[in-house]
Ligand code: NA
């Protein structure tokens with residue numbers, strides 16, 4: 001191939017996201033008539049997941065397909081744009097905001113100084129919630145010890161009355177199993193089911209309500225700028241196609257996993273009502289406001305996203 | 316730039332050869348591995364890629380599960396200095412009585428308890444190395460036998476649940492971690508059983524290897540006081556296991572709870588002093604420095620090898636084999652064994668599992684079964700030279716006159732036992748999978 | 753049983769092979785730096801009690817512990833180097849004559865200097881990216897949580913500091929090895 005690139009992802013090799021990203025790389029190869037060959041690597045293969053932005057900017061990696069929240073330590077705007085907790089219940093809402101609400105432009109502007117070109121956004125299904133105790137309403141969150149990761153999730157669950165716990169991903173399973181925590185923010189339903197999470201914590205919340213991370217597909221700016229126009233167009237179009245394929249594939253996997261979970265009489269899948277989701281979103285919005293004041297970029301993002309959400313009558 | 320023109324195949328050979336040659340000069344192992352990784356990064360990709368090296372250092376040290384290692388080492392240092400350890404082993408000897416090799420068997424039982432208390436190894440081997448090794452030598456046990464028991468037993472932590480190796484495997488392969496835990500118990504106990512049987516057999520053949528007590532000695536000791544000497548260690552074990560299985564603490568936090576238990580007991584026994592605590596902390600810091608930098612260097616090597624396309628090279632090598640499925644699994648085991656000579660398990664997992672697991676599933680095998688094979692294989696990798704983390708852990712605390720060569724020699728029979736168990740599980744999968752069906 | 757502790761302390765002191773004055777300073781600092789481990793231990797216990805007994809987990813324990821232990825691991829490098837405790841294969845090294853061993857020491861020190869020099873260069877780039885924004889403003893990289901402590905920036909700086917210290921340590925070992933008089937092997941370091 002004329003271009004041989006290595007892109008690192010933010011998933012382990014078994015996750016649906018990783019498999020779909022590999023398929024994207026294959027499609028780029030086909031669409032470009034073999035002129036581009038992309039090697040997709042799992043999380044942590046070359047650099048830690050928090051360092052891919054620098055690595056892509058420096059040209060160590062040529063690109064990444066990742067969750068922007070991992071760069072929150074560099075700029076709080078990454079936390080907001082990566083996963084605006086509680087904002088989205090459907091990936092197409094997030095994609096709609098990115099495409100037509102001003103999200104793409106803001107995010108491209110955010111990563112540009114790092115020497116990175118933003119090709120496009122994708123999204124996954126809202127992450128499911130694993131729980132040992134039934135949580136049917138916002139009020140039920142009171143006092144629940146729940147594992148929450150980096151970003152704004154921690155504060156929002158605090159505000160909602162829960163007792164968030166910091167735990168690394170590798171400790172979630174044992175902690176849930178033994179009751180160190182009551183609930184955990186983990187990944188999509190299908191993966192949780194495969195890992196056996198729902199077999200030890202019988203009250204998964206699905207479809208999720210709190211976390212819907214954006215997937216950032218970017219590459220080294222210098223390499224991008226040097227590409228012929230047709231290859232640029234192929235990359236952009238293939239990313240859009242990927243965003244659809246990924247959602248459909250996760251929905252299919254989730255549906256199969258839900259059927260499996262339903263076959264187990266011990267598991268009860270809880271689905272929050274629209275009212276509870278809105279209640280949670282209002283609590284979350286207070287925390288968005290706190291984050292908004294952290295920098296000029298976070299304020300601009302906050303204004304843009306709330307304008308979009310109220311235009312969609314979702315606030 | 317020069318090196319990349321070698322291609323990944325010859326690059327791989329030269330990389331391995333360079334590590335071997337440089338090791339012979341007496342250069343610290345961590346610097347050898349790190350330097351080779353650095354030279355390959357620079358030579359293959361140029362100067363702009365060098366930050367990869369320090370990024371991986373940062374990534375490695377901030378791995379939360381490693382927090383358990385200093386806690387276990389601190390626990391060991393405190394136990395040792397407080398005299399709890401000495402009375403434990405004196406008590407164990409009395410209870411072992413006239414059974415040749417009895418204390419070694421008891422040490423293995425302590426080891427499996429420790430294994431159920433932690434998710435990573437390192438701490439446990441250091442703990443046994445500080446506690447059991449000098450005591451067994453003091454009691455006249457054979458040096459090789461004592462070393463082997465400590466290292467092989469201490470490595471069981473990653474087979475016995477809660478094991479971080481199995482959790483990482485579950486995450487990579489997207490299979491049930493609970494099933495992996497269940498499936499691992501029989502093979503872990505089987506390894507333990509093989510070690511115990513081996514110790515009993517060679518000590519029965521030649522009681523001098525694990526001298527039992529004489530009648531006169533027996534007459535002097537009381538079983539009651541021996542049992543009392545077990546109370547303190549038992550309390551510590553209960554605190555750690557209780558924290559994990561009672562839902563009080565995470566696996567990593569439980570190690571700190573163990574430190575708390577040791578401190579409380581030393582306080583009660585009026586053995587706790589400022590100096591003792593400080594000495595234990597100093598010892599912990601030095602030991603961590605020794606063992607963590609080896610891991611750091613291995614992590615750097617994996618990063619650059621992945622970027623060189625090493626993973627693709629390995630995948631192609633496997634897919635290129637035209638053989639029955641079981642042979643492909645055996646080739647995978649062989650690759651894991653060879654990599655186990657050079658890398659630590661995290662590196663091997665990052666390098667191979669993304670390639671192996673999809674192939675295993677495609678061949679129609681149970682990924683849980685393969686996970687157990689992987690875990691047993693990693694047991695072997697802890698022990699094999701030249702990069703045997705378990706040997707390094709022991710070396711970091713063993714008496715000065717015990718060299719790496721002594722350790723590796725002592726480990727040979729135990730490696731053979733591990734390979735036997737590996738083969739048994741490979742050819743009789745139900746040994747692992749019966750528990751989940 | 754204070755006796756056991758004293759004996760162990762004595763044995764370990766005798767073990768140490770401190771080669772230069774700089775190494776002595778580094779090794780001496782251990783008595784203070786080692787308390788980071790104790791701090792991590794106390795914080796972990798506080799978190800367990802706060803969560804299990806009081807049902808109010810902290811937001812700071814996990815990140816503080818990770819930071820303290822990561823820092824401990826890093827400074828363990830220079831400290832183990834000061835006491836010549838890094839693990840090596842001594843089969844050949846111990847077998848050769850004092851003159852050959854001096855040559856090996858010089859060769860190894862030069863290679864180690866290349867290693868630490870390379871690490872320092874890479875560390876410098878990593879630090880500049882974590883201490884300054886792409887437009888050059890001072891902005892310490894944090895963990896990205898709501899608390900957002902600047903521990904990643906501090907640890908990356910500590911990587912640079914530790915590899916630089918090891919560079920200097922090795923440089924001094926190199927000078928010592930070049931100056932070493934091999935005609936009187938009894939007082940060469942590393943023999944026992
Ligand atoms: Na274990």
Ligand code: NA
Nearest residue numbers: 655696699702
């Ligand atoms: Na090995």
